[in-house]
Amino acid sequence: MPEPMLRHVAVIGAGIEGAASAVELLRAGHRVTVLEPGEPGGPQAASFGNAGWLSSHSVLPPSAPGLWRQVPGFLRDPLGPLALRWRYLPKAAPWLLRYIAAGSSEERLRRIAHSLRPLLKDSPVLHASLAREAGVPELIEHKGLMNAWHSRAGFEAEGMGWRLRREVGISWTEIEERALRAAEPDLDPAYRFAVLTEEAGRCLSPGRYIAALAAHAVREGAALRKVAATGFRLEGRSLTGVALSDGTVLDCDAAVICCGARSAPLAAGLGDRVPLETERGYHVMLRGAERGPRHSISLGAAKMIVNPMADGLRAAGQVEIAGLEGAPNWRRAEVLRDHLLRAFPGLPNPFPEDRITTWLGHRPSTPDGMPCLGPSSRCPEVIHAFGHGHVGLVAGPRTGRVVAQLLSGRAPEIDIAPFSPTRFRKPLL
Ligand SMILES: Cc1cc2nc3c(=O)[nH]c(=O)nc-3n(C[C@H](O)[C@H](O)[C@H](O)COP(=O)(O)OP(=O)(O)OC[C@H]3O[C@@H](n4cnc5c(N)ncnc54)[C@H](O)[C@@H]3O)c2cc1C
Incomplete structure (x- = not known):
């Protein structure tokens, strides 16, 4: 077999996609320079403040049939789980129409679930292996993730999603009220039904984990430069x-x-105009929380995830369409805090302000909830690895492996055709 060509690869952005790509490119023998204007895994990155779910079962996009009917309500209620800022609506409208269309039928959701499953499968095992290499094995836990509702009816209302999950090979254990009380004694007794997806895992400090991966890449020989990329120099179709x-x-x-929600201008420079929007999300962290969950739990009634992390109890969620530059609406983080205090009534309420921190982050979202992963149209040596939306952390390790395979001239280990950046060229109607 011919020796693979070894390259000097610029990894643009050091969130999870960049950090995992750097590690895998070095493993394949390439020379790597990581370009990152902030700190790797720092608060500017979505990878810093997410919910930490390594949810290999997150195979469905956020959009679902009938979403369009709810849009007027979202516009009226700026503090619901999905909010649109009026002023930003004209800019977001084309993306929003595609977003609604992506989840408009069971068949569309099925195609997305089948495409995403190979990208996410085994993610906790792959993360555990990366974390061990980087010297932080304690930051990855593989004991399953819980979804809880006030009643079985909540689970059944999401029946199509769980049916599609089963179709792609995901299984879970149902937990009835008494068993839920025993498993989660601090959880509000209004939650009476849950499922535990055992194959999934969680990260106990995404920011520290990404920083450790980047530091590991540097120890393995990567250069790290505190600058942003602004464009490409090409000779014909070759990058110079x-x-x-x-x-x-x-x-x-x-x-x-792989610069997350800020990737679109660079991709457009290489002929790929991708509809990339920020689905803004928030978190609230309670330090030294006296009570809380034993597992990480997605609370159906509050539409948020609660994760007991290394540095405190984190509640993360919300989707706000208001652009990259719009001012944060910290009321949204307060909504998360209030849901959290209600869900765990043993916590002091009000919780001491000096033990609360909040964060706003930018999910890099395509309308169909799937990333752009593959060579750019104008230059095959520039790989797109962005647009992972709600599943960027869980998809990180396999994204890194695929990037390294593509730049080493090997066939990617999964089918990346569904993630082609050119899929948005087709008009919506
Ligand atoms: C509230 C919330 C909860 C979430 N929960 C989960 C979860 O539980 N599980 C999950 O899998 N996903 C979750 N996500 C999504 C996940 O966090 C993202 O999909 C993922 O972090 C994206 O990683 P990334 O590396 O593409 O981008 P980022 O982490 O945003 O990193 C991009 C980096 O690129 C840098 N950059 C930007 N422009 C340039 C440039 N021109 N040149 C060089 N560098 C540049 C930035 O400084 C940044 O550090 C959540 C997101 C949010 C907001």
Whole structure:
């Protein structure tokens, strides 16, 4: 077999996709320079403040049949689980129409579930292995994830989603009221039914984990530069360099676009105009919480995830369409805090302000909830690895492996055709 060509790869962005790609590219023998204007895994990255779910069962997009009927309500209620800012609506409208269309039928959801499953499968095992390599094995736990509702009816109302999950090979255990009380004694007794998806796992500090992966990449030989990428230098269809925000050009012969919600302009420069929007989300963290869950739980009534993490109890969720530059609406984090205090009534209420922190982050979201993963249209040595929306953390390890396989001239280990950036070229109607 011919030796794979070894390249100098610029990894643009050090969230989970960039950090995992850097580690895998180094493993394949490539030279790597990571470009990141902030700290790897720092609070500017979605990878910092997410819910930490390694939910290999998250195979469905956020959009679902009938969503369009709810849009007027979302516009009226700025504090519901999905909010649209009026002023931003004209800009977001084309993306929103595609978002609604992506989840408009069971058949569409089925196609997405079958496409996403191979990307997410085994994620907790892959994360555990990366965390061990990076010297932080304690940050990944593989004991299942729980979804809880006030009654079995809540679970049944999401029946199509769970049916599709079963279809792609996911299984779970149902937990009735008494067993739920025993498993989660601090949870509000109004929650009476849950399911535990045993194959899933969780991260106990996403920010620290990404920072550790990036530090590991540096120990393995990667260079880390605190600059942003601004464009590409091409000769014909070949990459010769990446233009940087300090006015210089990094000489390199391959690159990975993995700068999360800010990836679209770079991708457009290579012929791929991708509808990428930020689905803004929030978290609230309670330090030194006296009570809380034993598992990480998605609370159906509050539409948020609660995860007992290394640095405190985190509640994360909400989807706000208001752009990358719109001011945060911290009321949304307060909504999460209030849901959290209601869900665990043993917590002091009000909770001491000096033990609360809040965060706003930008999910890099395509309308169909699937990433762009594959070569760019104009230059095959620039790989798109962005747009992971709600599943960027769980998809990170396999994304990194696929990036390394593509740049090593090997066939990717999963079918990436559904993730082609060109899939949005077709008009919606
Ligand atoms: C509230 C919330 C909860 C979530 N919960 C989960 C969950 O439980 N499980 C899950 O799997 N996913 C979850 N997600 C989604 C997940 O966090 C994201 O999909 C994922 O972090 C995206 O990773 P990324 O590496 O693509 O982008 P990011 O983590 O955003 O990283 C991009 C990096 O690129 C850098 N950058 C930007 N522009 C440039 C440039 N021009 N040049 C160089 N660098 C640049 C940025 O500084 C940043 O560090 C959640 C998201 C939110 C907001």
